[in-house]
Amino acid sequence: MSRIVYVNGQYLPEAEATVSIFDRGFLMADGVYEVTSVLGGKLLDFAGHQVRLARSLKELDIEAPCSDDELLEIHRELVARNDLTDGMIYLQVTRGNPGDRDFAFPDPATIKPTLVLFTQSKPGMADSPVAKTGIKVISIEDIRWGRRDIKTVQLLYPSMGKMMAKKAGADDAWMVEDGHVTEGTSNNAYIVKGGRIITRQLSNDILHGITRAAVLRFAKEAQMVVEERPFTIEEAKQADEAFFTSASAFVMPVVEIDGASLGNGTPGPVAKRLREIYLEESRKTAI
Numbered sequence: 001m002s003r004i005v006y007v008n009g010q011y012l013p014e015a016e017a018t019v020s021i022f023d024r025g026f027l028m029a030d031g032v033y034e035v036t037s038v039l040g041g042k043l044l045d046f047a048g049h050q051v052r053l054a055r056s057l058k059e060l061d062i063e064a065p066c067s068d069d070e071l072l073e074i075h076r077e078l079v080a081r082n083d084l085t086d087g088m089i090y091l092q093v094t095r096g097n098p099g100d101r102d103f104a105f106p107d108p109a110t111i112k113p114t115l116v117l118f119t120q121s122k123p124g125m126a127d128s129p130v131a132k133t134g135i136k137v138i139s140i141e142d143i144r145w146g147r148r149d150i151k152t153v154q155l156l157y158p159s160m161g162k163m164m165a166k167k168a169g170a171d172d173a174w175m176v177e178d179g180h181v182t183e184g185t186s187n188n189a190y191i192v193k194g195g196r197i198i199t200r201q202l203s204n205d206i207l208h209g210i211t212r213a214a215v216l217r218f219a220k221e222a223q224m225v226v227e228e229r230p231f232t233i234e235e236a237k238q239a240d241e242a243f244f245t246s247a248s249a250f251v252m253p254v255v256e257i258d259g260a261s262l263g264n265g266t267p268g269p270v271a272k273r274l275r276e277i278y279l280e281e282s283r284k285t286a287i
């Protein structure tokens with residue numbers, strides 16, 4: 001069955017969906033995105049993704065392409081039309097197609113944003129086998145721009161980071177700036193030491209993860225101690241355990257950093273517990 005995708009007001013088979021070669025998303029990476037997980041046909045943390053999308057658009061002076069209600073309606077329609085049980089919905093908004101290449105932004109009164117959404121089916125994604133064994137990360141320098149709080153489609157360096165990890169026999173990379181870990185290529189990074197969960201505080205240096213917000217809330221509700229501060233790779237290598245969070249991986253245990261095994265080299269109890277709590281609680285509030 002061909003996937004049905006959404007482009008600027010239309011639901012189309014993926015092969016018929018097109019965007020102009022002059023679209024600023026294509027020419028300038030002038031766009032933002034969101035990834036929302038779907039479990040059991042329902043959207044996880046939808047309100048959080050909606051709020052962050054609105055913020056990303058505002059920071060870049062891109063008009064909202066539709067209302068919040070319409071956005072929810074499109075997500076639900078895509079879930080229904082593609083019979084999606086478990087997976088993700090990818091959403092992208094760009095500054096649109098000015099009909100030519102120009103560095104200056106087009107007039108928003110005449111050039112409307114481009115809105116694209118599509119589904120990615122991942123049956124059984126909540127039972128991912130890698131979550132049971134944990135993953136390996138390497139550290140790389142963070143050379144991205146200074147507004148990582150905006151979820152832009154400028155993903156070349158994160159893609160290069162994943163390739164560097166792959167080449168080194170690892171699964172992902174944690175990025176380091178001024179000696180401290182910022183975040184993973186597509187996730188927020190955490191270590192656990194003496195029962196304390198340590199993760200970098202929010203700023204323009206990292207994406208304000210929707211999963212991060214939920215996981216920290218659940219951790220505090222479960223009386224776990226959370227310390228929001230930067231940490232180094234050396235500190236991470238000495239940690240009892242480590243993990244990362246993202247909408248697509250939920251809570252993912254990390255068992256090796258730059259070749260050093262953490263704990264006994266298997267997922268730690270805090271990461272495992274937080275994964276369970278996150279999945280359980282976010283399923284309850286899924287819409």
Ligand code: PDD
Nearest residue numbers: 035185186187188207209210211246247
């Ligand atoms: N990535 N940090 C970065 C750089 C990210 O790209 C992401 C998400 C996160 C976690 O944010 P959230 O919990 O809201 O998913 C942190 C998505 C999943 C992606 O690019 O596919």
